[in-house]
Amino acid sequence: MALVLTEEQTMLRDSARGLISDKAPVSHLRQLRDSQDAAGFSRDLWKAFAELGFSGLLVPEKFGGSGLGCVEAGVVMEEIGRTLMPSPFLSTAVLAASALSRGGSEAQKSAHLPKISDGSLLAAFAIDEGAKHRPLQIKLQAVRSGNGFRLNGAKAFVVDGHTAELLIVAARTGGAAGEREGLTLFLVDPRSKGIAIERTAMVDSHNAARIEFANAEVDADSVLGEVDQGAALLEGVLNIGRGAVASEMVGLSEEVFGRTVAYLKERKQFGKLIGEFQALQHRAAQLYIDIEITRAAVLKALQTLDRDFEHAESAVAVAKARAGSTATLAVQEGVQMHGGMGMTDQFDIGFFMKRARVCQELFGDTNYHADQLARMKSY
């Protein structure tokens, strides 16, 4: 398969770009931040997203979606990265839709997927507990009780956790922290008794929450996939999420880079355009090359997820690790080359720097994935 977008994928990109650049430029995020918006995203825009079919992108046609793949999800994420539009797309349309379609029973799918498709259900994927992404270290306990389970523990960094109407929670039903055995995913109603949600305002003005579970009851039907055997499903969904976030970082990096190169051609110092200084030219060229190479690695990972899901692990680790380091470089160079202007809040570039830091942490940073790759290769 050629490592370029197909014609259909290019059309999808153009339509996503059209909507996002028109309705949600960076000023949209700025406005949500400044007004301390309660949702942190625009529900009207999410409706428009749903109408264009984006919310059901990964939902099988049978359940009202378009049954497309990770490449298409990545195409949309990349456009989101260009303007940093806050949107439930990642939490709901990518993570929750994937978890349900890959792990759900017919009843679970019928109950939730059509609503994800039509934009009427918001969901969140609750995995991390500590400061760093360590999915196998999950400690949140799910103990059998009556006809179901009782959950005790806490989740952090739950993207869109405060607006979700459905939580997908990874918990431990057996085994010890660090083990693959004993992980189980649950579908949880956030309004259940014993659940406390704290919205955490983050550096990037995007949405996240801490969620506490104190004897929260769920019934047996809420198990997603198999009890104790949730690791494979969890890792599969995480890999899709990593590919999506890597795409967002590609879009973000490219946008910062474009703005920076434009500034090099417009700002004058010492009687010259600063783009004439070789010290900046070479760094700009290095960054360009870095972004191009990362773009290829990310597309490779997305294609592998679509074609050979079981063997996509290393391609995804490569993509997420590269996207993280490329985005970090892009935003640093972006701010630096804008001089004092780059440090001002009034200027957009800082938003990209903040978002890049969050994307780097999300589902494992560069170090995490480099370590994973070494483990996969046994050294």
Added chain:
Amino acid sequence: MSGLEDFRRETRGWLEANCPPEMRRPMTSEGDTFWGGRNAKFSSEPQRVWFERMRDKGWTVPDWPREYGGGGLDAAEHKVLREEMAAMGARSPLSSFGIWMLGPALLKYGTEAQKKEHLPKIAAGLIRWCQGYSEPNAGSDLASLQTRADSDGDDYVINGQKIWTSYANYADWIFCLVRTDPAAKKHDGISFILFDMASKGVSTKPILLISGYSPFCETFFDNVRVPKSHVVGAVNRGWDVAKYLLQHERAMISGMGERGVGRPLGQVAADSVGADAQGRLEDSMLRSQISTFEIDEAALSAAAERAVDLAKAGQSHPAFSSAMKYYGTELNKRRHEILMSAGGADALEWESERSKGGARARAWLRTKANSIEGGTSEVMLGIVAKRILDLPGA
């Protein structure tokens, strides 16, 4: 699409049946590369067999037209062949500057007579070529070259000196940049010309490298007579040909690192630095260097694949090979730094049989030239800044 799958199946079958097992192992020394030429010698029987079978199929140059000794494969088929060869670790049957550099330039700029004369001999490994570009005072600033070609009837008479001419002492012919109009602006008075290294007045003097090998020479021209019909492209437009050729050279160099072949770096390192109970390298910093390297290597492979696909789709930038050349060569240097670090003191032995005559250290030193030959890293970044990013004054 199914046609392509058939092609893949047939190709795999043919390779399985025809590639000798010895030719599926990673190359370990200079002698493992077959360069062809009038005085070519095979270093082993499997090398000869493999070369001849591939030559007969036209697969020394799979994507050249059949009429010039090529395999006539289209881009998609060529990609399949490369993938299948890589999958079994099959060596390249013939390496040559003719294939990598001159051939593509002749296909674009050569006359029909020039193509008929030279391409089949390149494909069949009969003539070995060298590249006469650099001069003592014209390196990165190649267009300031001074070797001159003076018109004399139907001939040019060439005088001057080239330097860093790889394998000039083994080459049969040279493609050479000469100044045909000293009065014109520096880019406008250059011609691209071909001649036999056995011509009267050509001499070479090998230069010893830090690796202890001597793969290149100073090359002197003293009243060398060359027919005017040997100019490729228009007289005084040689810079166009030269630049086009460099794009191919750079693409070739960027892919030169021995990607994905041989024992994985992690294992090579484990041999000498040891591993802990979980199998993790004892040297945790080296471990992270290796994994970061492997991430970048995998990403570069994807980028190389994408570059080909973009070219096929007519969406590639002609200067992109400079970007790939920069990254590929810097990465290859990193690989060899890691190998040296992994090898520790063992990798420092220079002559012993144990070290195969200092093979690892010599290879490490050789890679330092990667970011110089074919245009330096700084020159590559300058090209990207100017031609792709369109930055001012670059």
